[in-house]
Amino acid sequence: MFDPYKVREDFPILKRKINNHPLIYFDNAATSQKPRQVIEAVKEFYEKHNANVHRAVHTLSMEATELYEEAHEEAAKFIGAKSMEEIVFVRGTTEAINLVAYSWGLHNLKREDEVLATLMEHHSNIVPWEILSKIKGFKVKYVDVNLDGTLNYESLKEFLTPKVKLVCITHVSNVTGVINDVKTIAKLAHENGALVLVDGAQSVPHMPVNVQDLDCDFLAFSGHKMLGPTGIGVLYGKREILEKMEPFHGGGEMIREVSFNHETRRCKISWNELPWKFEAGTPDVCGAVGLTAAIRYLKALGMDNVKTHECDLTEYALKRLKECLKVTVYGPYDASLKCGIIPFNVEGFNSHDVALLLDSYGIMIRSGFHCAQPLHQKLRISSSARASFYIYNTREEVDRFVEALKEIEQTL
Ligand SMILES: Cc1ncc(COP(=O)(O)O)c(C=O)c1O
Numbered sequence: 001m002f003d004p005y006k007v008r009e010d011f012p013i014l015k016r017k018i019n020n021h022p023l024i025y026f027d028n029a030a031t032s033q034k035p036r037q038v039i040e041a042v043k044e045f046y047e048k049h050n051a052n053v054h055r056a057v058h059t060l061s062m063e064a065t066e067l068y069e070e071a072h073e074e075a076a077k078f079i080g081a082k083s084m085e086e087i088v089f090v091r092g093t094t095e096a097i098n099l100v101a102y103s104w105g106l107h108n109l110k111r112e113d114e115v116l117a118t119l120m121e122h123h124s125n126i127v128p129w130e131i132l133s134k135i136k137g138f139k140v141k142y143v144d145v146n147l148d149g150t151l152n153y154e155s156l157k158e159f160l161t162p163k164v165k166l167v168c169i170t171h172v173s174n175v176t177g178v179i180n181d182v183k184t185i186a187k188l189a190h191e192n193g194a195l196v197l198v199d200g201a202q203s204v205p206h207m208p209v210n211v212q213d214l215d216c217d218f219l220a221f222s223g224h225k226m227l228g229p230t231g232i233g234v235l236y237g238k239r240e241i242l243e244k245m246e247p248f249h250g251g252g253e254m255i256r257e258v259s260f261n262h263e264t265r266r267c268k269i270s271w272n273e274l275p276w277k278f279e280a281g282t283p284d285v286c287g288a289v290g291l292t293a294a295i296r297y298l299k300a301l302g303m304d305n306v307k308t309h310e311c312d313l314t315e316y317a318l319k320r321l322k323e324c325l326k327v328t329v330y331g332p333y334d335a336s337l338k339c340g341i342i343p344f345n346v347e348g349f350n351s352h353d354v355a356l357l358l359d360s361y362g363i364m365i366r367s368g369f370h371c372a373q374p375l376h377q378k379l380r381i382s383s384s385a386r387a388s389f390y391i392y393n394t395r396e397e398v399d400r401f402v403e404a405l406k407e408i409e410q411t412l
Contacts, residue, residue, distance in 0.1 A: 002305040008392045010035040010297075021362025024397045029174050029202060029341050029388035030366050031224045034294075038227055041293035045286050053285055054253060054276070064285050071288035072275065075234050078295045079200075079219060080210035085239055085274035089283055092233035093201040094124040096220030097168075099235050099278060100197055101128040103245045105166070111137035114163040116194070118143040118151060118180075119378050120173045123371040125199045129168060138165075145378050149176035149331035156185065164194045171203035175372045175386065176331030177314070177341030179203070186215045195241070201225055205390075206310055206339045208303040211236050223287060228294035232287030235278070242274055251280035306391055310340035313389045313398060317342055320402045326409045330379055340389035343370075346405065348412045351383040357411075358385075361404040 008014050013033050016023045025033055045067065051060035053068045072084035081087055090096045105128075109115065115129045119142050129140045141164075144155035160167070167189040172179050186196045195217040203209050204219075205226030211219050218241075223232040237245075247254050254277050256270040271277045298306065315335035321327055326347040332338060346354050355367035366386045369376045376382065387401065 002301065002309050004309060004392055004394050007035075007301070008394075010037065011392050012036060012039070014392060018362040018364075019360050024361075024363040024393075024400060026387040026389065026393065026397070026401065027364045027366050028390035028393075029177075029225070029370070029386065031230070032205065032227050032390055033392065034227055034229070034290075035297055037297050038229070038290050038293040042229060042286055042290045045289045049289075050286075052282055067292070068283065068285050068288050071292045074292045074295050076236075078299065079204065079221075079234075079236055080212050081236055082212070082239065086211075086236055086242065088235040088237065088242070088275045088278040089288060090220075090233045090235050090278075091231055091284070092222035092224065093122075093199060093220045096218075096233055096235035097124055097197065097199065098128045099248045100218050100220075100237075101132050103248045103278070104195075104241070105129070105132050106136070107246050109136050109138045109165055112163065113138040113165045114161070115140045115166045115168060116143060116156075116159050116164045117141070117168045118156075118170070119145040119374045120149070120151065120175070120178070120180075120372065121168065121170055121374070122174050122199060122201065123373070125168050125170060125197075126374070139163075142374065145375060147379070149173065149178050149375075149379065150337065151178070151180050153181075153184075157188065160188055160192050160194070162193060164189070164192060166195050166197060168197045168199070170199040170201075171209070172206070172339045172341075173331075173372070173375070174202050174341065175343050175370050175375050175384065177202070177338035177388070178331060179207075179338060182216060183214050186217075190215070202339060202341070205298075207307040217241055223291040223294060226294055227297055229284075229287045229290035231284045232291050239274065242278070245278075247271055247277050247280070249278075249280035253283070254278065254280040301391060307339075309391060310389050311335050311338075313393055313395065314338060314340045314342065316395050317387070317389075317398045317401070320398060321405075323402060324405045324409060326412075327405060330381070330384060340393075341386060342388070343384040343386045345381065345384055346408060349408070351385040354385040354408065357408045358401070358404055361400070363401055363404055 051064040144152040197218040198216040200221040204221040219236040224230040351367035
């Protein structure tokens with residue numbers, strides 16, 4: 001049985017009081033808190049195994065290398081990749097998408113091509129494509145979103161012409177929590193000859209994700225949103241695609257050989273095998289160790305249980321928020337269509353003021369446009385407050401959140 005109260009015991013930070021109230025952490029879409037198991041794995045790495053990887057023959061380096069490679073294996077199994085060669089460690093979702101832009105897009109997209117994104121993308125799945133389109137001359141087009149925050153699948157079909165070479169789609173919106181049917185989208189894209197890049201920043205931490213089932217070509221996600229440390233993330237890519245791609249960064253680690261030709265006075269370089277071809281320089285070994293611990297923690301809970309728990313909390317919160325007469329919630333009211341993210345505004349208050357007032361009750365939420373300005377424009381709002389749940393949140397916390405909002409409503 002999934003028990004959030006038992007889960008909470010593993011999170012030291014949740015024992016904190018903020019402004020004399022027990023901490024309620026509802027900013028999980030921004031980053032998650034870390035369990036003792038992850039904190040200890042990181043500490044143990046530095047206390048017992050710290051060394052650089054893949055470079056030395058001494059014991060510590062062997063141990064660090066083993067842990068680093070094991071992290072790739074663990075991440076591959078977690079998302080159902082065929083092998084660890086398909087798992088590239090990066091700093092996070094942002095870097096993973098930039099890797100695809102510069103290692104694949106720069107070399108494969110032509111002036112007459114199109115990249116299809118959606119109006120609900122996080123800026124990290126918009127900006128790299130807009131920057132690259134200035135260099136290469138291709139067009140970036142945006143699939144429409146309905147006023148309830150769901151994707152407009154008719155608009156997708158309309159935009160999906162043979163000119164489209166890549167579809168960039170978020171699995172779960174970081175603003176509304178809406179889950180997109182990326183399996184169907186991948187099928188449509190492939191029938192049309194396009195590749196599919198899925199932004200999994202808000203899905204991989206919260207629900208079962210299997211890349212072979214989705215049949216996506218790339219999947220990007222961040223360790224820090226799924227109990228792991230900051231600075232580590234994953235780009236999954238189908239092996240046959242990664243093999244044909246050019247490297248992202250150049251440097252040590254990502255080469256097989258650099259040989260100097262005395263006649264031409266040039267260096268001839270051959271690339272390392274996957275996934276190291278994409279991991280130039282000293283990687284975040286400790287972050288990888290922390291990610292392994294995070295994945296193991298989530299696996300022990302069961303991703304189906306994680307999703308069910310968050311769905312239950314979302315349903316409960318959506319129901320209770322109806323008691324707040326000045327609160328407008330955005331996105332669908334059907335919790336089964338979403339992950340645990342609720343954007344809202346309180347009539348008469350700026351979203352930052354709502355966040356500040358909630359902070360005085362010890363409740364941490366996010367405010368602003370959550371790096372998704374086009375979606376806010378579509379929803380005709382300049383900003384929103386956002387509560388987002390995870391495994392350690394409880395119905396009791398939702399109750400305190402709703403009671404605090406009711407008091408805030410009264411202050412105007
Ligand atoms: C949907 C989505 N994509 C991308 C990102 C960027 O993730 P990171 O900052 O870890 O690179 C986020 C972070 O909030 C996100 O929610």
